[in-house]
Amino acid sequence: xxxxxxxxxxxxxxxxxxxxxxxxxTPLSDISLSIRAGEILGVVGESGAGKSxxxxxxxxxLERPGRISGGEIWLGNRRIDTLDDxxxxxxxxxxxxxxxxxxxxxxxxxxxxxxxxxxxxxxxxSMGKVEARARAVQLLRDVGIPAPEERVDHYPHQFSxxxxxxxxxxxxLSASPKLIIADEPTTALDVSIQAQIISLLRRLCKEKQTAVxxxxxxxxxxxxxxxxxxxxxxxxxxxxxxxxxxxxxPRHPYTQGLMASIPSLGARVEKLxxxxxxxxxxxAIPAGCAFNPRCxxxxxxxxxxxxxxxxxxDGANACWLNAGGTA
Amino acid sequence: MTVSxxxxxxxxxxxxxxxxxxxxxxLNRVIERKxxxxxxxxxxxxxxxxxxxxxxxxxxxxxxxxTVARLVTGxxxxxxxxxxxxxxxxxxxxxxxxxxxxxxxxxxxxxxVKNIIAExxxxxxxxxxxxxxxxxxxxxxxxxxxxxxxxxxxxxxFSGGQRQRISIARALASEPEFLVCDEPTSALDVSVQAQxxxxxxxxxxxxxxxxxxxxxxxxxxxxxxxxxxxxYLGRIVEEGDxxxxxxxPRHPYTQLLLQTIPNITxxxxxxxxxxxxxxxxxxxxxxxxxxxxxxxxxxxxxxEVPAVRTLANGTRVACHLxxxxxxxx
Numbered sequence: 001x002x003x004x005x006x007x008x009x010x011x012x013x014x015x016x017x018x019x020x021x022x023x024x025x026t027p028l029s030d031i032s033l034s035i036r037a038g039e040i041l042g043v044v045g046e047s048g049a050g051k052s053x054x055x056x057x058x059x060x061x062l063e064r065p066g067r068i069s070g071g072e073i074w075l076g077n078r079r080i081d082t083l084d085d086x087x088x089x090x091x092x093x094x095x096x097x098x099x100x101x102x103x104x105x106x107x108x109x110x111x112x113x114x115x116x117x118x119x120x121x122x123x124x125x126s127m128g129k130v131e132a133r134a135r136a137v138q139l140l141r142d143v144g145i146p147a148p149e150e151r152v153d154h155y156p157h158q159f160s161x162x163x164x165x166x167x168x169x170x171x172x173l174s175a176s177p178k179l180i181i182a183d184e185p186t187t188a189l190d191v192s193i194q195a196q197i198i199s200l201l202r203r204l205c206k207e208k209q210t211a212v213x214x215x216x217x218x219x220x221x222x223x224x225x226x227x228x229x230x231x232x233x234x235x236x237x238x239x240x241x242x243x244x245x246x247x248x249x250p251r252h253p254y255t256q257g258l259m260a261s262i263p264s265l266g267a268r269v270e271k272l273x274x275x276x277x278x279x280x281x282x283x284a285i286p287a288g289c290a291f292n293p294r295c296x297x298x299x300x301x302x303x304x305x306x307x308x309x310x311x312x313x314d315g316a317n318a319c320w321l322n323a324g325g326t327a
Numbered sequence: 328m329t330v331s332x333x334x335x336x337x338x339x340x341x342x343x344x345x346x347x348x349x350x351x352x353x354l355n356r357v358i359e360r361k362x363x364x365x366x367x368x369x370x371x372x373x374x375x376x377x378x379x380x381x382x383x384x385x386x387x388x389x390x391x392x393x394t395v396a397r398l399v400t401g402x403x404x405x406x407x408x409x410x411x412x413x414x415x416x417x418x419x420x421x422x423x424x425x426x427x428x429x430x431x432x433x434x435x436x437x438x439x440v441k442n443i444i445a446e447x448x449x450x451x452x453x454x455x456x457x458x459x460x461x462x463x464x465x466x467x468x469x470x471x472x473x474x475x476x477x478x479x480x481x482x483x484x485f486s487g488g489q490r491q492r493i494s495i496a497r498a499l500a501s502e503p504e505f506l507v508c509d510e511p512t513s514a515l516d517v518s519v520q521a522q523x524x525x526x527x528x529x530x531x532x533x534x535x536x537x538x539x540x541x542x543x544x545x546x547x548x549x550x551x552x553x554x555x556x557x558x559y560l561g562r563i564v565e566e567g568d569x570x571x572x573x574x575x576p577r578h579p580y581t582q583l584l585l586q587t588i589p590n591i592t593x594x595x596x597x598x599x600x601x602x603x604x605x606x607x608x609x610x611x612x613x614x615x616x617x618x619x620x621x622x623x624x625x626x627x628x629x630x631e632v633p634a635v636r637t638l639a640n641g642t643r644v645a646c647h648l649x650x651x652x653x654x655x656x
Contacts, residue, residue, distance in 0.1 A: 046516035047487075160604050190387035191543065193604060195587035217516060220589025247591060261521035263550035265573070265590060271528070272550065274521040278486040 007034035008076065008178045008211035009058065015070035016057050025282045027053050027235050031071070032309070035179065035211040040202065042226030042243065043215045046279050049232040051215045055181045057081075058213070059096055060088035076178065094124040097172030097210075101184040103164035106171075107156040113140075113167050114152035117174055124175035139170040144200055162193035166200065173204065180205075183215045198225045219262055223247055231255050234279055234290040241315020252317040253295050289320070297321060335413055336375035337505055337537040338399065343408035345369040345394050349609070366608050368394040370561035371408070373635070376505075376554075378413065381531070381538040383548040383569075385584070386558035387605055392541045395558075396509045399539060400425045415504045424498040428510040430490035434482040440493055441478030444468070447500040467496040472526060488519035492526065499530070509541045524550060545588045549573060557581050560608055560616040563635070567642030577642055577649040579621045615647070623648055 016028040028050045035041045043051045056062055058073055060083070073081040075095060080088070092098070100106045108116060117136035121127055127135065133152070140148035143166040156164055165185065172180055182201065186194040202225055205212045214226055222229055222243065229246040231239040231254070239252040250256045260273035277294045280286060286293055289302040301320050309316040310323050350356060350363040368391045376382040384392045397403045399410055400423050415422065427433040434443055444464045447453070454460045465475040471492040482490055491511060498506060511527070512520040524547065530536055542548050548555055549569060556566040557580065565578040576582045603620040606612055612619050618628040625648070633645045 046518065162604050190605065191545075192387065192583060192587045195589070198589070218589065219517065219591055223591040223594040224589045258518055259591075261518050262591065263521075263524070263546040264592070265546050265549060265588065266592060268549060268569075272521040272525055274525055275518040276522070278488055278519060279516075 006036050007074075008037050009213070010034040010074040011054075011058065011071070012074070013071035014054070014057060014068065014073065014081075016053060016062060016066060017069045018066045023283060026069075027066075027282055028057065029235055030308075031237055033230055033237065033240065035213060037178070037211055038206055038209040039228065040205055040212040040214055040226045042222035042229045043213060043232060044217060044219065044222055044229060045232035046217065048279060048282070050235040051217075051232050052183050053235075054232070055098075055183050055213060055215050058179075059092055059098060059181060060085070061092075093120060093177070094175045095177050095179065097175070097177035097180040099165075099168055099172045099180060099182040099185045102188050103161060103168045104156070104188075106168050107164065109156050112153050112155055113159070117152070117167075117171060120171055120174045135174070136170075139174055140167070142173070142204065143167070143170045144196075145170075161189055162196060165189060165193075165197055169197075169200065169204070173208070173210075176208065177210065179211045179213065181213045181215070184217070185214070186221055187216070187218070194221070195224075201225060219247065219259070231258075234285055235282065236290065236318065237309060238291070238319070239315065239317040240309070241313070241317075245313070245315055251312060251315070251322050252291075252319045253297055253321070254291050255317075257294075257296070289318075335378050337378040337380075337413050338376040338539065339409075339411045339413075340375070340395075340399070341373045341409050341411075343369055343372050343395070343398060343410065344406045345391075345398055345403060346406045364609065367561050367611070368608070369398065372558075372561075372563045374556050374563065374566060376537055376539055378537055379531075379535055380554065381540055381552040382554045382556060383540040383542060383552035384556045384558055384563075385542055385545060385548050387543065389560075389605060389608055390558040391561040391608075392543075392558050393509055396425065396507045396539065396541045399423065400507050412505065422501060422503045423505040423507055424501060424503040426491075426494055426498050426506060426508045426511045429514050430487055430494055431514070433494055434490055436482055438481075439478065440468075440480055440482065440485075443482070443493060444478070444497050444500055447497065451501055453501060463500070467499055470499065470530070471496045472522075486519070487515050488522055491515060491523050495523075495526065495530070499534070504535070505537045505539070507539045507541070510543070511540075512547060513542065513544065520547070527551070545584065557584065560605070560611050562616065562645060563643075564617065564646065565642065565644045567640070567644075571640055571642060577638065577644045578617075578646045579623055579648075580617050583620070615645075 011031055011033050014028060014031040017024050017026045031054055043054060045051045057068055068081050072079055080091060114136050117139060118132040121132040121135055137148045137152050140151060145151050145163060145166055159167060186197050189197060198221060216222060226243050229243050230237055233254050239246055239255050246255060247259060250259055257275040261275060263272060275294050280290060288304050289307055292298045292302040307318040307320050309318045312322055345368045347366045347368055349366050351361050374382060384395055386392045398405050441464050444467055445460050448460050448463055454463055464478055468475055468477055473492055512523050515523060531538060540551050552569050555569050555572050556563045559580050565581045576585055614629040614631050615633050618624040627647055633647045635643050635645045637643050
């Protein structure tokens with residue numbers, strides 16, 4: 001890959017497995033993606049598709065007994081999937097920032113916002129107390145919190161939901177990480193606040209040239225925020241490409257069905273397009289293409305062989321229909 | 328009252344008020360000299376739902392939309408105002424049932440599906456013999472697109488979308504004519520959401536149901552409803568026909584809502600919105616509660632609560648500045 005040099009994060013054929021008493025489940029297989037500086041990669045999929053798991057694996061936060069059983073994760077020129085917990089602790093916060101769904105649970109209610117910010121800053125950057133506090137105020141200003149000199153001494157409960165999420169973003173930015181993993185950052189927020197947070201995230205990403213991995217199930221958020229999109233289904237990437245292409249000219253039948261099933265704000269239709277059935281459980285993934293029981297254009301080959309990601313134009317998708325042959 | 332309610336209203340709500348007492352406990356109030364504190368969750372709202380139609384209530388969290396749903400179904404007692412159902416098929420007042428948001432929390436995990444669905448039948452003594460109950464349960468399961476044998480399973484054996492089908496079947500068990508749906512699809516994935524919405528539309532046509540639909544998702548609301556009421560801090564700020572409301576929103580808050588929803592077909596990137604946030608319902612702003620966030624607010628807006636006016640096209644709007652003429656596009 002020629003882009004690999006410029007990529008901030010490069011995940012190659014990542015596989016994660018959870019050994020169980022009866023069988024080993026593989027929630028992630030063969031995930032390859034990379035994000036460049038200043039780029040937002042949206043990761044979408046239904047619940048259980050493995051999108052959050054991908055974020056956790058990159059951060060080395062897989063819950064035991066889950067483990068990375070294959071592939072490589074490169075952060076810049078450093079391979080991080082083989083590092084021990086200690087080394088990963090150095091990387092989390094310093095080089096990879098995290099934003100989680102619920103801003104209420106990701107802040108400690110017993111400490112002021114300022115002390116949480118300065119703690120993180122001083123942990124990762126060698127700064128004195130005064131300097132760290134000045135940086136905390138500046139970070140709050142960057143994320144659009146009014147009167148940051150005053151707000152820095154407030155407790156999380158004194159902030160509204162949207163403001164709290166801004167604080168979490170400031171916290172993620174505190175050591176100027178190269179990569180931010182935002183897992184459903186707007187899901188707990190109201191629409192009018194959601195739009196503010198999306199535009200904030202986009203502005204900061206471009207200004208600070210941070211790579212952002214935006215995990216969400218909301219196609220609208222993706223359309224407004226992401227540069228590229230990766231669509232996941234049953235633990236695999238099935239389509240990846242520039243946002244306009246994936247959203248408006250999707251090539252994989254699942255992405256096509258997904259896009260068509262979203263009620264439109266434009267014209268009203270009598271019946272929504274629906275994908276029948278639901279995503280298979282991880283311990284019962286069908287042979288061949290995992291989407292084959294729900295696919296409208298399924299062929300005999302889909303039942304036998306699993307399609308790999310095949311590059312088409314700027315993107316790639318995993319479907320036999322697009323492989324040149326017949327399904 | 329409304330112009331477009333050509334059909335008879337199935338539900339008429341007038342001057343509905345719900346106040347919650349959120350005071351600190353008595354001893355704390357005495358020691359800390361705190362006054363009693365109340366939240367006006369629903370503040371003087373009025374609407375009608377036409378029979379066989381669908382009225383949606385939209386708004387952000389905390390605006391009181393779920394409280395309205397609970398008031399209508401009798402789960403909360405109204406502090407003031409009236410809720411009147413029109414006489415139903417049998418002459419008795421229309422019966423209302425409710426579908427809840429979270430299909431994981433609204434089904435008893437220790438009951439078999441057949442018993443979950445049969446509970447209203449047994450409780451209300453709608454069938455005489457056990458055989459008849461079983462027959463009805465199987466019929467309901469088929470109606471919502473599950474198979475009769477699914478009755479023997481437990482809720483955990485089903486996916487989110489299937490569980491929502493079970494709660495729809497349970498709601499339909501007592502043959503209601505009116506369904507209150509409180510965010511029925513917001514816990515579901517998009518591909519499954521489409522299945523449930525299609526099912527609800529089909530049932531509406533087949534059984535002649537009337538829906539009161541509560542949601543925060545404008546695209547879902549647009550798909551489902553004939554009329555939409557937009558709530559903000561306990562009041563309805565605008566109510567109108569779906570197409571009219573989307574084409575020509577009159578209230579600045581409706582305009583803000585429509586502007587801020589992420590749009591897949593034409594995303595507006597790189598915009599900064601300085602629209603502020605919803606104030607605390609404990610201390611709502613004076614006058615029009617939207618005035619601190621409103622781009623066109625005047626001095627009058629902070630002093631005077633706007634009355635609800637009915638415009639020529641049947642839209643009802645609570646704004647001093649909304650103009651009653653077709654916007655020149």
